[in-house]
Amino acid sequence: MTLTLSEAGQNVVAASFGRAMKRAGEALGSMSGQVIEVQTPMLKRCTAADVLAMAGGPESVVLAVYVGINGSLQGHALLLFSPADAHRLAQILLAGLLGPGELPMEESSDVLNYDELELSALQEAGNVTISAFLNELGTHLHEPVMPTPPQVVIEMAGAVLDAVLLDLVSDADQVLAAKTMFSEGGRAIDGTLFVLPRADSLRVLLDALGAIGI
Amino acid sequence: MTLTESPSLLVAGIGEMVLSSSSDAHLVAYGLGSCIALAAWDPRAKVGGLAHFMLPNGPANGGSPVKFIDTGLDNFLRAMEAKGAVLNRSTFKAAGAAAMLTVGGGLAIGKRNADAMATALTERGLTLTATALGGNAGRTVQLEVADGRFLIKSLSSVSEL
Numbered sequence: 001m002t003l004t005l006s007e008a009g010q011n012v013v014a015a016s017f018g019r020a021m022k023r024a025g026e027a028l029g030s031m032s033g034q035v036i037e038v039q040t041p042m043l044k045r046c047t048a049a050d051v052l053a054m055a056g057g058p059e060s061v062v063l064a065v066y067v068g069i070n071g072s073l074q075g076h077a078l079l080l081f082s083p084a085d086a087h088r089l090a091q092i093l094l095a096g097l098l099g100p101g102e103l104p105m106e107e108s109s110d111v112l113n114y115d116e117l118e119l120s121a122l123q124e125a126g127n128v129t130i131s132a133f134l135n136e137l138g139t140h141l142h143e144p145v146m147p148t149p150p151q152v153v154i155e156m157a158g159a160v161l162d163a164v165l166l167d168l169v170s171d172a173d174q175v176l177a178a179k180t181m182f183s184e185g186g187r188a189i190d191g192t193l194f195v196l197p198r199a200d201s202l203r204v205l206l207d208a209l210g211a212i213g214i
Numbered sequence: 215m216t217l218t219e220s221p222s223l224l225v226a227g228i229g230e231m232v233l234s235s236s237s238d239a240h241l242v243a244y245g246l247g248s249c250i251a252l253a254a255w256d257p258r259a260k261v262g263g264l265a266h267f268m269l270p271n272g273p274a275n276g277g278s279p280v281k282f283i284d285t286g287l288d289n290f291l292r293a294m295e296a297k298g299a300v301l302n303r304s305t306f307k308a309a310g311a312a313a314m315l316t317v318g319g320g321l322a323i324g325k326r327n328a329d330a331m332a333t334a335l336t337e338r339g340l341t342l343t344a345t346a347l348g349g350n351a352g353r354t355v356q357l358e359v360a361d362g363r364f365l366i367k368s369l370s371s372v373s374e375l
C-alpha cells in the first residue's frame with residue numbers, strides 16, 4: 001500500500017499536527033501552571049524500520065508513553081524521550097506544582113530512576129500530547145477515536161516497538177513521525193511522536209485530515 | 215557484561231537469522247520485546263545459529279526467512295544443518311516473548327510466540343533446554359559460538375542460560 005500525498009496534502013497534515021501541539025501546550029500549561037509551548041519542527045512519513053532508527057536503534061533506552069487507538073481509526077501512538085530529556089521535562093512540569101525544595105534531583109546519577117511523581121507527570125504529558133492529536137482527528141472524523149489509558153515504559157526501544165510494529169505493513173511509509181519540542185522559558189526538550197495506524201487506517205487518517213486528493 | 219563489539223559480531227534483526235561455525239563469533243539479537251529469539255548450538259560441530267522471530271504464524275513468502283515461527287522454523291533448522299549441525303544433538307534455547315505493553319488488549323503476542331515455539335519444536339522432536347521467556351522486560355541476547363553460552367541482558371540484569 002503506497003499512499004502518495006501532494007505537497008498541499010503534506011502541508012495539511014503538518015498544519016493539523018501544529019494545531020494539535022498548540023492545544024497540547026495549552027493543556028500542559030494549565031496542568032503545570034507554566035507557560036509551555038509544544039512544536040513539531042519536523043514531520044515525516046516513514047517505514048517501521050525507520051522508526052527504530054529514529055529511536056536510536058533497538059538497544060537504546062527510551063522512556064515511552066504508549067496509547068493504543070481504537071474505534072474508527074486503529075493503531076498505536078507513542079511519544080518517545082531519551083531518559084535524560086524525560087527527566088528534564090518532568091522537572092518543568094512539576095516545577096509549577098511543587099515548591100523548589102520538593103523537586104526531585106535536577107541531575108540524577110541514575111537517569112533510569114524516576115520517582116512516581118515524575119512518571120505520573122510524564123504519563124500525563126504523553127497522554128495530553130497524543131490526545132490532542134486524536135482530538136484534532138476527531139473533529140474531522142464522524143466516528144469516535146478511542147484512546148486507551150496511557151502507559152509509561154522505560155525500556156530498550158526495540159522491545160517497546162516490536163509488538164507495535166508488527167501491526168504495520170513493513171514496506172510502506174505508514175508511520176507519521178513528528179519531532180516534538182517542548183519548551184518553557186529558555187528550556188527545550190526534544191521528543192518524538194509516532195502515530196502508527198494499522199494497515200487500513202492510514203488512508204482513514206489522511207482522508208479525515210483532508211490530505212488526500214488535493 | 216558488555217556485549218562484545220568485534221568483526222565477528224553477527225546481528226539478527228527482526229525476522230532475520232545469523233549462523234556461524236567460527237569460534238570467535240557472537241550472535242546477537244537486540245531489544246527483544248514480544249519477539250522471540252531461538253538459539254541453536256551443536257556442541258560437536260561447534261555450529262551456532264540465532265533466529266529472531268516476530269509472530270507465531272504467517273505466509274511463507276513474507277520476505278524475511280524467520281519472521282513467522284510456523285513457516286520460518288524449518289528455514290532456520292535447514293540452515294543449521296547446511297552449516298554442519300546435527301539437530302538431535304544440538305541444544306535449543308529461547309528468550310523474549312515479553313508483554314511490554316499491558317494496555318490496548320491485543321498485544322499479547324509474546325505469550326502466543328512462546329507457545330508456538332514450544333509446539334513447533336515438539337512437532338519436530340526437539341525440545342528447549344533453557345528459556346528466558348515472558349515477563350515485561352526487554353532483552354538483548356547473545357549466543358557464543360565457541361561454547362554455546364547464551365547471555366541474556368535486560369536493563370536491570372544480566373544472566374546466562
